[in-house]
Amino acid sequence: MIFSAKPNGLRRCVKELDTKPAGLHRSACSPWASCSSRASCSTRATALRSRPRQWQTPTYLMFLASVAFVGISIAVAPSHGLAADDVSYRQAMAEAVRATANHVLSSVVVVEVVGGTGGAEGEVEQDAPTSGVIVDKDGYVLASSIVVRRPSATILVVLPDGSRHAAEVVSKDEHRDLVLLKIKTDTELTPIPLPDQIDARIGQTTVAVGRYGIDASPLVSRGVLSGQERLDGIAIQADARVTASFYGGLLVDLYGNALGILIPAVAEGGAEADTDWYDSGIAFAIPLDVVKKNLARMRAGDNIKKGLIGIVAKSKDPYENQTELAAIRVRSPAEAAGLKAGDKVRAFNAKKVQRHQDVRLLLGKFDAGDTISIEVERDGKPLTFDVTLTDSIPPLQPQRLGVIAVDQAPAKTQDDDSEDEDSTDEDPAKQVVISEVITGTAADGKLEPGDIIQKIGVAEVDGVESLRRQMIAAEPGKAIELTVKRSEENQTITLTPDSIDSGVMTAIPKAWGEIKAKWSIKELKLPDAANVAAVLAPQNDAPVKQLGLMVLLMNPGEAAPKELLASWRDVAEKTGVVVCAVAAEDNQRWQPKEIEVISRFVASIQKTSAIEPMAVAVAAPGAISGAKAEAADSMALAVAMSASRTFYGVAVSAKTRPPAVRLRENDAEASLQVLLPIERNAEPPTWAPTLKKSGYPVVQAGDVDKETLLRWVRLLQAI
Known part of the structure; x- marks a missing residue:
């Protein structure tokens, strides 16, 4: 039976799927299921989610428009070995998907970028065209921001009838990765209806619809709605598999109601670039009710940016x-x-x-x-x-006092000892106790080991992490008042913190020199990772705390990490920094997929060594003065920018070629600093000012040898 593309046809098709007899629901769940009634599989969505992955849908259902049949053709897989009910179910679902796609395809267009220059290498960046959606009869088309990522001579919109029209960029929604285009045409356009509110429910079947190529052939992929308020509340998520050609197309429910516009995006820290999850089974879309709310502003030429509060x-x-x-x-x-x-x-x-x-x-x-x-x-x-809210805030210029501090539980009083041991009261706030004052810093001569920092101004300080964030967000050059407890008396101390980029600190805490431990070099392996790695660290039974950790990326073609680490043994033991050397999987290059692998190496080491969480850095051989910049330097920058919750420092050559990663603003909650082996008065690399404008302190450390580098890593924990 063929159902029409009209909404009533869609309802008939979906109704049929939801009213199949118990036998169909039984076979739809699993070939091993034992349910005997429809109540055991009460909804079509449950049945679909329960089916083995290879039964849910082909990787893509590619639909080709035909002159003889104005519609879409779907090939149903051979039915060998499947029950008749299974075949009927699959045919009904295929017909429903076809009707859904037909219902909205008249509003979906192809967007081509012609004459593009520059940009990063990679399949997605080079793979024009993408899709777009007609949003009104005056020729306005919404597309994803991928079409304006790099300069182009012309942007063309290919309508469903195959006609091609030059488009101008009207405005951008930079918050949601959308761009509004305008074409001039006498062709009657069919805009997609923009609802005041979408009906998006977790588990419902969704269909991703786009177009591709000079003949605007339809593209369709099916999945379920798997999440709402994703990407910090702006997107809905489906498990449909979409390529870059779908970006700018529609996500639709099985009744033909458009839900949102597909965009290139990944969750924070999930990949090197926001197009890396294409064809992964994770698709994000901007809800159409939000699009409707902002469309008037965009038609007026206003660019929309994310609201910042500070x-x-x-x-x-x-x-x-x-x-x-x-x-x-x-x-x-x-x-x-x-x-x-x-x-x-x-x-x-x-x-x-x-x-x-x-x-x-x-x-x-x-x-x-x-x-x-x-x-x-x-x-x-x-x-x-x-x-x-505003669209910009002055970038962070992270500050520091020049101390190492630890969280410590307040000493119990006599009254505390008399309390019932089974008391359910919450633990009191931790005290921030200074364990070391670093020579030559703002705290030198003003703060002392053993001081308990209680307040900055009027703000209570109840943990090292809280103190660190207050200093990272502090105003440069402004004196602050600290309330400290010293020898059981409260004192007010005024000092002006230093900017982190004012210079590299190299004074290793005295406590480290008192610890003697035996270090060894061991091979390090991860499941499902081909990278060869080794780690230089104290033996497991050594009484060592608050170590630093540096991951040293080797240049492609170098594959002897244990031999490399032998030259780092003395300086690692002297400074208290564990060193992990990692070789590239490919002898010719580092690959984006290895960013996650490098973070996993860190997690593995942290399980066996007492690493101070903030004293973790990634570096390349180019960070040592006199060494040249190579592929490992670019990879180190990519790793640090993409895994900001793992690494708090990155050291590379000043001649490093910046990687093709999306630069996010440095975060007070996970501040990253960059070390370069050049003098403070030397001309920084061309990409350094961009980093500074995004709040990253760039430390021009002068002459850097192995010991200077590891001392810097060890002191990333300083506040």
């Missing part, structure tokens, strides 16, 4: 049940509105929040220029602020 979370774990702020960014909307460090966020626009992940999801939906209401608790009292 708050820094105190908790390292975004899922912890607390929303206290560690710091407020300088010259930010939050500062202008009157928010302060120590405030506890309770609600945004009357929506309650319990953890910083809630804050992130709610804030992620807003654009620059939006005004939101924030309710906070300060000194036990509720306060409400109206904050207008």
Whole structure:
């Protein structure tokens, strides 16, 4: 039976899928299922999700338009070995998908980039065309931002009838990776209806629809809606497999209702570039109700950018049940509105929040220029602020006091000892105790080992992580007042912190020199990874704490990490830094997929050695003065930028060729610093100012040898 492409036809098809007899539902779940009634598989979505992957859908259902048949042809796989009910089920689903695609294809176009120059190498960057969606009869087309990633002579829109039209860029939604194009044509266009609210439900069947090639052939891939409020609240997610040609196309439900526009994106830290998850079974789409809300602004030529507020979370774990702020960014909307460090966020626009992940999801939906209401608790009292978000905040210029500090539980009083051992009260806040003052820093001569830092200004300091974030977000050149407890007395100490990029610190903490341990070099292997690696570290039974860790990437073609580490043994033992040497899988090049492998090596080492979490860096041989820049230097930068929650330092040659990764703003919650082996008065590489504008401190360290490099790694934990 062939169903029409009209909505009533879609409903008939879906209804048939949902009303199949029990035998079909039984076979649809699994060939080994034993359910005997339809109640055991109550919904079509459950049945689909339960089917073995190879039964759900072909990798792609490619549909070719035909002159003789104005519609779509679907090939049903051979039915050998399948029950009749299974064949009927698959035929019904194929017909439903076909009808769904036909219902929206008149609104889907091809977008071609002609005469592009520059850009990164790679299949996705070179693979024009992509798709677009007609959003009104005046010739406006929404596409993904991939079509404007690099300069081009012309952008062409290929309509469903095959006609080609030059397009101009009207505006961009940089927050959601969309671009609005405009064409001039006498052809009658069929815009996609833009709903006030989409009906997106987890588990429902979805269909990704695009077009490809000079004849605008349809492309279709099926999956289920697997997530909402992804990418910090802006996108919905489906498990349909989509190539770059689908970007800018539609995600539709099985009734033919358009849900969103497909974009290239990956979750934070998930890959080197936002096109790396194409054809992976993870597809993101911008909901059409959000598109409708912003379309008037975009038609007027306004570029839309993400709304920034300028708050820094105190908790390292975004899922912890607390929303206290560690710091407020300088010259930010939050500062202008009157928010302060120590405030506890309770609600945004009357929506309650319990953890910083809630804050992130709610804030992620807003654009620059939006005004939101924030309710906070300060000194036990509720306060409400109206904050207008902005599109830019002055970049971070991370500061430091020049101390190493540790979290320590407050000493118990006599009254504490008398309390019931089974008390369920929460543990008191940790004290931040200075264990070392580093020579030549702002703290030298003002702070002392044993000092307990209690406040910065009026903001309480209740953990090393909180103190670090406050310093990273501090205003450069501005004196601060510290309240410290010394010899049981409170003192106020005023000092002006140093900028991290003011120079490299090399004074190894005294405590390290008192520890003697035997070090050894061992081969390191990971399951499912072909990279050869070795690690130089204290033996497992050595009483060593707060080690640093440096991952040294070898240049392609070098494949003897154990021999390389032999030359690092003395300096590693002297500085207390574990060194892991990793060779490239391919003798000719490093590959983007190896970024994850390198992070896994770090996780493996952290399980067996007492690594200070912040004293972790990735480096290349070019970081040593006199060495030349090679492929390992570019890979080290790519690793550090892509795995910012793993690495807090990266050291490379000043002549490094920057990798093709998307540069994100440096984060006060996971600040990364860059070391270059050049003098402070030397001309920095052309890419260094770009890093600084994004908040990354670039340390021009002068003459760098192995010991200087490892001392720097060891002191990444300093505050």
